[in-house]
Amino acid sequence: MISVGEVLVDRDILESFFSCDLEACKGCCCVEGELGAPLTPEEARQLEHPPGELLRMLPDKEAQWIARHGTVELYQGTLYTRTVGSRECVFSLEREGITLCAVEIAYREGIIGFNKPISCRLFPIRVRKKFGLPYLVYERHSMCRSARRLGGELQKPLVDYLFAPLEELYGREWVESLAAFRKPSS
Numbered sequence: 001m002i003s004v005g006e007v008l009v010d011r012d013i014l015e016s017f018f019s020c021d022l023e024a025c026k027g028c029c030c031v032e033g034e035l036g037a038p039l040t041p042e043e044a045r046q047l048e049h050p051p052g053e054l055l056r057m058l059p060d061k062e063a064q065w066i067a068r069h070g071t072v073e074l075y076q077g078t079l080y081t082r083t084v085g086s087r088e089c090v091f092s093l094e095r096e097g098i099t100l101c102a103v104e105i106a107y108r109e110g111i112i113g114f115n116k117p118i119s120c121r122l123f124p125i126r127v128r129k130k131f132g133l134p135y136l137v138y139e140r141h142s143m144c145r146s147a148r149r150l151g152g153e154l155q156k157p158l159v160d161y162l163f164a165p166l167e168e169l170y171g172r173e174w175v176e177s178l179a180a181f182r183k184p185s186s
Helices: 012-013 041-049 052-057 060-069 101-106 118-120 142-153 163-168 173-181
Strands: 002-004 006-010 073-075 078-081 092-095 098-100 124-131 134-136
Touching: 002 173, 012 041, 012 134, 012 163, 041 073, 041 078, 078 134, 092 101, 098 101, 118 163, 163 173
Parallel strands: 006 134
Antiparallel strands: 002 006, 073 078, 092 098, 124 134
């Protein structure tokens, strides 16, 4: 573990390669697991009453689930997006056999003014707490085997792959400081 400013970082984040391969995994990170995406309070507020334009993008199953159960749940003190039957996120949709995020699509198309949760954009990095500080850990899931393979083939470091969401969370200078840890010293 290293420390960059007030953030602790698991060394695996510096030593790993990663690049999502949606053709291989089919977007299973939006489907796997019993809980949805961890949310900040602001994200929960934005998603609690999603705009009609976003709801209209969703398949009937997800829209009906939201109408009955809502979009956000609290579990052990953490807010999450709801899942349909403890499977896919309520904001998931399928296009050409790949599960995608309706929030991200709506944001990219200018339909809504906020992006999918930062926890989704940071995946497979998770922000935990250790000694009262943020602690970034790399969650190695079998569902991401193809992303690790592709990242290795492309020689794409995980830090570079997730530069934009890390920058959004901690700033450019912080990410550049983190990246400097993996460079050999002269």
